[in-house]
Amino acid sequence: MSAITGGASIQGSAERAERLARAWRLWMTAGPGLFWIVVFLLLPSLILLGIGFFSIGNYGNPHLPLSLEPMREVAGYSILGWSPDNLATILRSLLQAISAAGLTILLAYPVVFFIITRPPALRPLLLLFVILPSWTNQVVRTYAWMELLGPGSTLSHLAQGAGLIPPHLGLMPGILAMQIGLTYNYLPYMVVPLYAAAEKLDWSLVEAGRDLYASGRRLFWSAVFPQTIPGLLSGIILVAIPAFGDYVVPTLLGGGKSMMIGSLIASQFLDTPNWPYGAALTIFMLIFTCAGLIVFRVMSKRLGSSEGSMI
Amino acid sequence: MSQNLAPPIRRALLLTSLPVYGLLYAPLALIAVFSFAPAPGSTTAGLHWYNDLLHAPDVLAALRRSLTLALGSSILGTALGTLMGFGLSRFRSRARSGFAAALPSLIIYTPIIMPSLVFGISELIFFNLMHKATGLFAAGLLTMGIAHVTFQAPYVALVVFARMAGLDPNLFEASHDLYANGRQSFLYLTVPVIRPAIIGGFLLAFTLSIDDFTISYFTAGPGSTTLPIYIYSAVARKGISPDINALATLMIATVIGIGLLQYGFTRQKDRQTVPRTGD
Amino acid sequence: MAEPAMLPRIAGQADAATSSAPTSGIAPRGAIRLEGISRVFGGGVVAVDRIDLDIQAGEFFTLLGPSGCGKTTLLRMIAGFETPDAGRILISGREMQSVPPHKRPVNTVFQSYALFPHLSVAENIGFGLRMRGVARPERLARTEQIMALLQIDAFARRNPAQLSGGQRQRVALARALVNEPEVVLLDEPLSALDAKLRAELQVELMRMQKRLGMTFIFVTHDQHEALVMSDRIAVMEQGRMLQVGPVLDVYEQPRSVFVAEFLGLSNIWKFTPRPGNMAETAIGALSIATPITTQRTAMIRPEKIWLYPEADAPRDRPNMFAGVVREAIYMGASTQYNVALAGGAIVLALDTNNQAAERSWGPGERVVLELKPANIMLIDG
Numbered sequence: 001m002s003a004i005t006g007g008a009s010i011q012g013s014a015e016r017a018e019r020l021a022r023a024w025r026l027w028m029t030a031g032p033g034l035f036w037i038v039v040f041l042l043l044p045s046l047i048l049l050g051i052g053f054f055s056i057g058n059y060g061n062p063h064l065p066l067s068l069e070p071m072r073e074v075a076g077y078s079i080l081g082w083s084p085d086n087l088a089t090i091l092r093s094l095l096q097a098i099s100a101a102g103l104t105i106l107l108a109y110p111v112v113f114f115i116i117t118r119p120p121a122l123r124p125l126l127l128l129f130v131i132l133p134s135w136t137n138q139v140v141r142t143y144a145w146m147e148l149l150g151p152g153s154t155l156s157h158l159a160q161g162a163g164l165i166p167p168h169l170g171l172m173p174g175i176l177a178m179q180i181g182l183t184y185n186y187l188p189y190m191v192v193p194l195y196a197a198a199e200k201l202d203w204s205l206v207e208a209g210r211d212l213y214a215s216g217r218r219l220f221w222s223a224v225f226p227q228t229i230p231g232l233l234s235g236i237i238l239v240a241i242p243a244f245g246d247y248v249v250p251t252l253l254g255g256g257k258s259m260m261i262g263s264l265i266a267s268q269f270l271d272t273p274n275w276p277y278g279a280a281l282t283i284f285m286l287i288f289t290c291a292g293l294i295v296f297r298v299m300s301k302r303l304g305s306s307e308g309s310m311i
Numbered sequence: 312m313s314q315n316l317a318p319p320i321r322r323a324l325l326l327t328s329l330p331v332y333g334l335l336y337a338p339l340a341l342i343a344v345f346s347f348a349p350a351p352g353s354t355t356a357g358l359h360w361y362n363d364l365l366h367a368p369d370v371l372a373a374l375r376r377s378l379t380l381a382l383g384s385s386i387l388g389t390a391l392g393t394l395m396g397f398g399l400s401r402f403r404s405r406a407r408s409g410f411a412a413a414l415p416s417l418i419i420y421t422p423i424i425m426p427s428l429v430f431g432i433s434e435l436i437f438f439n440l441m442h443k444a445t446g447l448f449a450a451g452l453l454t455m456g457i458a459h460v461t462f463q464a465p466y467v468a469l470v471v472f473a474r475m476a477g478l479d480p481n482l483f484e485a486s487h488d489l490y491a492n493g494r495q496s497f498l499y500l501t502v503p504v505i506r507p508a509i510i511g512g513f514l515l516a517f518t519l520s521i522d523d524f525t526i527s528y529f530t531a532g533p534g535s536t537t538l539p540i541y542i543y544s545a546v547a548r549k550g551i552s553p554d555i556n557a558l559a560t561l562m563i564a565t566v567i568g569i570g571l572l573q574y575g576f577t578r579q580k581d582r583q584t585v586p587r588t589g590d
Numbered sequence: 591m592a593e594p595a596m597l598p599r600i601a602g603q604a605d606a607a608t609s610s611a612p613t614s615g616i617a618p619r620g621a622i623r624l625e626g627i628s629r630v631f632g633g634g635v636v637a638v639d640r641i642d643l644d645i646q647a648g649e650f651f652t653l654l655g656p657s658g659c660g661k662t663t664l665l666r667m668i669a670g671f672e673t674p675d676a677g678r679i680l681i682s683g684r685e686m687q688s689v690p691p692h693k694r695p696v697n698t699v700f701q702s703y704a705l706f707p708h709l710s711v712a713e714n715i716g717f718g719l720r721m722r723g724v725a726r727p728e729r730l731a732r733t734e735q736i737m738a739l740l741q742i743d744a745f746a747r748r749n750p751a752q753l754s755g756g757q758r759q760r761v762a763l764a765r766a767l768v769n770e771p772e773v774v775l776l777d778e779p780l781s782a783l784d785a786k787l788r789a790e791l792q793v794e795l796m797r798m799q800k801r802l803g804m805t806f807i808f809v810t811h812d813q814h815e816a817l818v819m820s821d822r823i824a825v826m827e828q829g830r831m832l833q834v835g836p837v838l839d840v841y842e843q844p845r846s847v848f849v850a851e852f853l854g855l856s857n858i859w860k861f862t863p864r865p866g867n868m869a870e871t872a873i874g875a876l877s878i879a880t881p882i883t884t885q886r887t888a889m890i891r892p893e894k895i896w897l898y899p900e901a902d903a904p905r906d907r908p909n910m911f912a913g914v915v916r917e918a919i920y921m922g923a924s925t926q927y928n929v930a931l932a933g934g935a936i937v938l939a940l941d942t943n944n945q946a947a948e949r950s951w952g953p954g955e956r957v958v959l960e961l962k963p964a965n966i967m968l969i970d971g
Contacts, residue, residue: 014673015632022402025493029398033391033464034418040461041422044437045429051436107331114328117321128574133335136566139524139543140559144338147345147551187335216320245426247525252546262428269432269529282429289426481704484671487691488698489718489765495692499721503708 049286052279060273070280086264090284093261096175097244100182101236104190107183108235112194112228116201127195134188142181142252149177149253173255181249189238197231233300241289261285339563346556360557370558373541380452380527380537381520384459388520389513391460392467395419396508397501399468400475401483419469422462431529434458438530450532458530459520466519467512474508507576514573518566538562617683620647620772620805622668627677629663629829637663638674639829645807645822647682650799652808654816655826656852661809664826665775668807670694682772692721696773697766701781703758705750711761712737712746718769736768739798756787767798773805780815792818813853817841825849843967847887850969855892855926857937858969862886869966873935877908877963885968892926892940894965897951903958909966911959913937915951927951929959 052070054062076086115126133141148155151170159165171177201224209223250260261281268278350359364370399415422430434454441448448454482504486496502509524539531540538558545555617623622645629638638660645651653661666672668679670691679686686694697718706714712733719729737743740760750758759779766774776795780788796819799806810816816823817837824834825848833840833849844850847858861869861876869876869888876888903910913929916936920943927939939959941949951957 014629014675017673026398026402029402030395030415031398033395033468034415036391036464037418037422037461040437040457041425041430041433042418044433045421045425047440048429048433048436107334110324110327111331114324117324124574128570129332130335132567132570133339135518135522135570136339136563137522137524137539137542137559139539139546140342140562141338143542143546143551143555143559144342146546147341147556148338150551184334184338187331216317241424242426245428247428248543252543262426265428265432266529269435275436278432282432285426286429293424478707479702479704481700481702482706484669484691485698485700485704485706486717486721487671488669488696489769490692490721491717492690492692495721499717500706500708504706506708 048279049283050279051275052283054276054279056274056276060268060275060277062276062279070276073277074280074284086281089259089264090261090288093244094288096179096182096260097240099179100186100243101190101240103179103183104187104239105232105235107187108190108194111191112198115195116198123199127191130191131188134185138185138248139252141185142248145177145181145184145253146172149180172253175254177253178250178260181253182243182246185246185249186239186243189242190235193234193238194228194231197228201227230300233296237293237296241292244288244292245285342556342563343560345553346560348553348556360553361561363554364557364561367554369536370538370541373536373538376452376535377521377537377539380455380459381517384456384463384520385513385516387456388460388463388516389467389509392464392512392516393471393505393509395464395468396471396512397475397497397505400472419465422465423469427523427525430458430462431526434461434526435529450530451535452532454530454532455527455535455537458526459523462523462526463516463519466515467509470512470515471505471508474505478504511573511576514569514576518569518573521562521566617680618647619682620803621645621680621682622773622805622807623678623680624664624668625678625680627664627667627674627679629660629667629672629674636829638667640677641829641831643824643831643834645805647805648803650796650806650808650819650821652810652816652820652823653826654810654813654823654852657811659826660829661811661826662777665698665777665807665809668773669696669698669775695771696775697769697771698775698777699759699762699766699779701778703750703762703779705758705761705765707750710747710749711742711753714750714761715765715768717765722769732768736764740764740767740794755783756791759783759791763795763798767802767804770802771804773807774799776806776808778810779808781810781812788815795819817853825852827852842891844889844969846971847889847969850889850967855938855940856889857892857895858887858889860886861888873911873931873933873937876961876966878966878968879963880966880968882968885970887969887971889967889969890961890965892938893924893942894962895937895939896960896962897927897939897941897949898958898960899949899951900956900958904960907960908963909961911937911961913957913959915953915955915957918950918952925950927957929957931959 051062053066053068055065055067055069056073057063074086076082076084111130115123115130118126147153149170149172150156151172153170156165156170156172159171165171205227206219206223209219212222245262245265246260247262247266250263251266254260254263261284265278265281265285268274268281346360347356347358348360349356353359395415399419403412403415434457435450438448438450438454438457442450448457482500483496486500491499521538524543527537528540528543531537536544542555542558545552622643624641624643627638627641627643628636630636641664653664655661663672667674668681668686670686670689674687681695706717709717712730715736716729716733719732724732734743734746737746740763742757742760742764745753745757745761750761753761759782762779779795780791783791792815795806795808808816808819820837822834822836823840825832825840827848833845840849841853844853844856850856850858859869859871859873859876861871863882863886864870864875867878867882869878869882871888878888898904900912903912911931913931915927916930917926917928919926919928922943924940924942927941929937929939931937937959943950
């Protein structure tokens with residue numbers, strides 16, 4: 001197209017006017033909702049993070065001057081000296097989140113491949129039945145496992161009989177119960193992105209691979225699995241992040257001995273208040289969360305997965 | 312292609328998947344079975360515990376609060392979310408990039424990716440400070456509602472945005488070309504066309520509200536015990552009990568019912584937009 | 591299908607090519623005047639560059655050009671979807687720059703049809719009347735009338751998704767026409783249809799336009815479509831209007847190489863003038879009928895070249911060239927011959943197949959071409 005030769009001062013004014021009109025309409029429609037989120041979530045979370053840098057008052061309330069005392073407490077220092085408890089809790093939460101992600105992957109793959117090998121009309125329904133339980137209340141879902149794993153339950157009797165746990169105790173509370181609860185709660189979050197990736201699978205690559213690789217196992221690892229990696233990565237994010245900071249499962253299924261970071265944070269705001277310490281723990285948790293997000297995002301960008309019609 | 316896998320593989324997939332489906336529903340089914348447990352001193356299974364629920368004022372009050380909260384927050388959340396999804400799809404210029412253009416997306420995704428514990432605690436502190444400063448925002452249904460709208464609106468926006476993205480942008484120009492002003496275009500074109508998304512978004516917002524525990528728990532006040540909070544405190548206090556089984560069963564049935572309804576709505580929409588060829 | 595060189599339909603405009611509309615403001619209903627219209631997009635891309643244009647009331651006017659030439663932007667500015675950076679748009683004598691699309695007396699037929707998916711065919715057509723507050727009985731009557739006219743009344747209750755492409759196109763047209771706008775804007779409305787349906791709808795569009803007497807502004811990149819349908823056409827390139835005029839004029843007397851090449855097939859040569867009104871070109875010296883002044887390019891349409899068997903060629907005429915047929919491309923009604931002359935230059939010649947049995951050539955056969963001086967056009971530059 002030709003360049004402007006004359007009247008340059010008026011050229012482009014319509015573009016500016018249209019842009020202004022669009023911006024005005026954007027703020028008239030999306031503005032109230034965005035404003036709501038900024039005021040009622042972004043601002044509060046910034047306040048929470050800020051509190052992590054205040055001194056700890058007598059009643060656990062934040063106090064001036066600003067200090068790194070809460071951070072030291074997170075690292076394990078207190079008036080009693082250094083203890084590894086906090087770091088152990090963070091590490092344990094991390095391990096629980098990672099193993100929950102691992103377990104959901106093991107369960108999700110067969111289900112996803114079962115669904116995509118059924119007739120197309122049936123697939124959304126089969127997927128829906130994976131998702132539906134996750135729409136029920138998390139407390140209810142977790143409660144259901146208390147029933148299944150409690151001291152008097154059939155599963156506990158079996159475990160007692162096999163000598164896995166001492167008599168009169170249940171599979172719950174404990175780390176195993178917590179692991180089951182997390183896996184159960186977050187399984188659909190792994191199935192959905194994996195399904196999205198598997199549905200777009202290029203089967204011609206699989207057909208081509210059939211001639212190259214003798215065994216079905218090698219065919220899977222070389223032709224099928226690589227294509228599902230973008231979905232797998234989103235699934236890991238969707239499972240590991242909420243599992244890491246989960247509050248309900250450790251409280252109901254974990255019992256007092258196996259404290260997780262979620263319940264540790266919550267107790268700083270509910271039981272014996274210590275806001276700055278709780279806020280500092282939250283900052284730690286968010287750092288882990290963001291780091292995880294960024295790592296997986298970079299990985300999935302490298303793999304060239306697209307986000308489609310996302311906002 | 313995907314359907315001509317070898318029969319043994321198909322069978323193996325079926326055999327490994329069925330237990331997973333079983334695993335998903337077994338705990339829920341078990342609750343339902345136990346909810347029909349016989350009353351103390353009786354041996355016949357029945358609706359005893361359901362009957363108990365009907366006469367428990369605590370439970371009925373919690374149910375009423377849950378419904379009020381879910382309905383109220385869903386209406387506001389759907390309104391804000393619909394406008395956001397519509398506005399971002401229609402009026403954000405796609406040509407521009409950079410932080411300013413990405414800002415609305417960042418804001419919308421914050422409530423979705425933020426761990427609900429952090430979400431809840433942020434709200435707790437914020438409302439606490441606001442209450443100290445202004446006397447308003449006392450913890451209760453209002454603060455819970457505000458928090459619920461905050462996570463509902465983004466989900467509704469995503470649903471509406473996805474529907475808008477599937478529409479021909481010329482439709483809106485065509486409506487203006489046919490003498491509709493901005494308001495008429497929104498009422499007679501946009502709203503009817505995205506109605507399935509609005510209804511779907513509303514149902515999603517409703518289930519999200521009913522389903523939420525963590526955020527509600529941290530924003531609740533003394534007199535605003537909703538069903539999930541009621542169940543949680545009952546469970547934390549006395550462990551498993553048959554009346555909680557009955558209540559949980561009702562909640563599971565309701566949510567699954569709404570889920571199937573929402574599925575029906577989205578399916579119907581799909582059928583409408585499938586183009587057919589030939590005279 | 592119409593022949594390439596068909597009859598021009600000039601709807602009573604006296605000197606359309608020079609385009610001098612009244613400036614008094616009492617312009618006829620449906621007349622359009624563009625004065626110095628420019629539009630620059632982000633990044634300094636000039637989509638429309640200082641365009642002046644007069645379109646007569648009741649005219650079938652076509653904006654023709656390759657994609658990205660600015661024709662759609664110009665149409666969208668008339669509709670009101672885009673604002674010009676400079677210049678005035680007058681419809682029926684009224685200034686339009688600050689009038690929003692919903693208040694303009696124009697209706698658009700979109701390339702994608704843009705039928706409302708939630709409304710039936712009849713409701714789609716009645717949408718504009720409903721928005722203007724036309725009472726229901728009148729609305730229904732007018733909707734039915736236009737549906738009958740376009741033969742879509744059988745689908746009145748159907749959903750747009752249930753229609754074929756041609757039917758959707760008719761509904762989109764009906765949805766515009768039912769409002770009896772002063773001007774109908776058509777943005778490549780036939781480009782999504784197959785060739786046969788397209789030819790049918792071309793004729794139907796023309797018939798509808800003549801019958802209703804509205805001004806039609808038609809945007810296309812298809813030169814054949816432009817030739818078939820238009821009273822006048824404007825050829826656009828890079829935001830500028832290269833030539834405006836009746837179809838016959840623009841085709842027969844292109845004023846630039848771009849127009850000559852874009853509209854139909856052509857043989858074009860640069861030349862150096864020689865005494866005796868001769869032009870020295872790549873294929874040799876040509877005798878020209880038009881006096882040569884500053885022009886340095888000669889053009890002749892393939893169908894204006896006469897072919898003779900080598901033996902029967904007349905000997906005593908100017909501009910006779912012997913050559914060998916390289917390719918003979920049979921196109922049904924006519925055959926295109928690519929003829930290689932002695933120097934190696936290729937000349938395109940088109941021969942109608944009305945006497946194909948007696949007169950046709952295959953590759954390798956020798957022919958003689960006659961480029962009659964009167965048929966050679968001169969182009970500036």
